[in-house]
Amino acid sequence: MKELNAFLTRFSLMAVFVVLLQGCFKDTVESEYRYTIFQPIYKTLQQVRSEIMTSPPIQVSFPGKIYLKNKYIFVTETYQGIHIIDNANPSNPKNIGFIKIPSNVDMAVKNNTLYADMYSDLITIDISNPESVKFKTVVPKIFVENGWYINQDKVIAGWDKKDTVVYSKKDAIAKGDERWVPVGYSEYYNTGSQGSTGSAGAPSASYGTGGSLARFTALQDRLYTVGNKNFSIFNITDDFNPAFVARKDLGSGVETIFPFKDNLFVGTTTGVRIFSLANLDNPAEIGMFGHVRRCDPVVANDKNAFATLRAGSTCGGNTSELTVLNIQNLTSPTLVKSYQLENPYGLALDGNTLFICDGTAGLKIYAAADVSNLKPITTIKDIEPFDVIATNGLAIVVGRKGIYQYDYKDLNNIKLLSTTKLEK
């Protein structure tokens, strides 16, 4: 017992001693941070505008919005410009050219005029001959949110990428009981990329068809564009001379715009907002269906609006779903039913056929005659779709891996017509 007491005494002394030396134990972290440094390439506005023409086609690699006008598909290459695809034969689409429009995200078309954002400008391009488009006019500094202007003469026309590695060694410090988050995470996101406005619109003979993720839409001689907090109205009676009419503040979280007949459906992160076009120059908000924060492109017909609500990361919320609304009374849309989805983005409606881009879960096609009981027709997997235009039996689907075209005239026998693989 003496031995034990002696040991315990020594052990206790040693323990106290070591605990006192606790500060000598340093937790360290050796870091190797790999960054891509983006250095701006400056050009004068004149230079940039002089380069707006049909250049030789380039590989589609980072597509954004799609717009269908007659036999042409326009696909934005995010922040770089617009691809022109001759789709006279959907089984064999031809990439015929590229229009360099730095910082471009969105577009819409009326007749032979393409409207696109470039920095904070709205520009018009004559596309009467898509193989030789011409820059026409500019409404300068109208999209104030974009903020790409350096000054009147100089703009950022592109970026040089340079990889770099930074090494460091420092103390590792835990944050309470939370899992340790590496330095650089928040710093990175605080320096994230720039905001922008968006693209195309709705079915119409003279205006073409845009995807549901559009933030530009042209109809009834007006161009409506949504920014993150507002929407702007342009009078485009004179195609090449858009006249700014007004800007309406909508609060934050504005995402997409979809026109149907005499109404505009604006998808926001907190709900679907409905605007009447009774006064084209001053759309009045007549109804809203609110939901918890999520991303939600929307399409509609006479009776119903369909909105996909995507949860997670940028969008907030926990569950992803399709929300079907009854909009027969536009001032008071009501929920008909929600359907669970996995990772939804854009959607399209052609008659009673509903197409939903459910991201990693694929393109889901439903018979939507009875909105209380949507019937799955098929799911096309492995294409990671994010937006779709469906019209006259042709579905043009943009995915993470390519642009796909399907013939759905026979819903029991949907055929893949072509695949344009994306370069990554």
Added chain:
Amino acid sequence: MKKVIVSLVFIMICTGFNHTIAQESPAYSGMFNVGILYGSNKSKIQAQTIHGLQYRGWFAGVGGGIDDYFQQSIPIFLDVRKSILNKPNMPFVYVDGGINLVTKGTKDDWRKVEMKPGVFYEGGLGYKIALAEKLALNLAAGYSAKTYTQNTFFKRTIPTPPYFTEDWTHSNKEDFNLQRFVMKIGLQF
């Protein structure tokens, strides 16, 4: 501190030469330990179970457990310990060495975290108190260290629908080296 562990191994070897027998033939022995880990970050709990063979004052076995310090992990290790005297109650030295397994990681639209295992090593002094013929209480204190690597990848997000991101353009590799003082108590059977 690594020198301390080397010294412990040296002590083991030296005491091995003048040790009189405890067991004439190898016999199974197991133990459960719980401990407190003190370091420059918040103190946390360690729990271990070790199973092996005991022979002539030596013990060698394989252990595993949960180490909650800084980043929860599962060390899997070899444990070697040596009694210093040949008495029912006696001091011992021990060393552990093995792999430090960490959780799998996470992935979302913007950020992907990959965790890679590191090493676990520990060494110290203890005192074994016999409670019954084949049951003893172990008290021990020592130095404990674990490492792991966290690779974090980021994407640049386009802040407009569809909010897509580019490929994983950024990556951070971080090698963590966590050093602690451990005090533990356990039962050996």
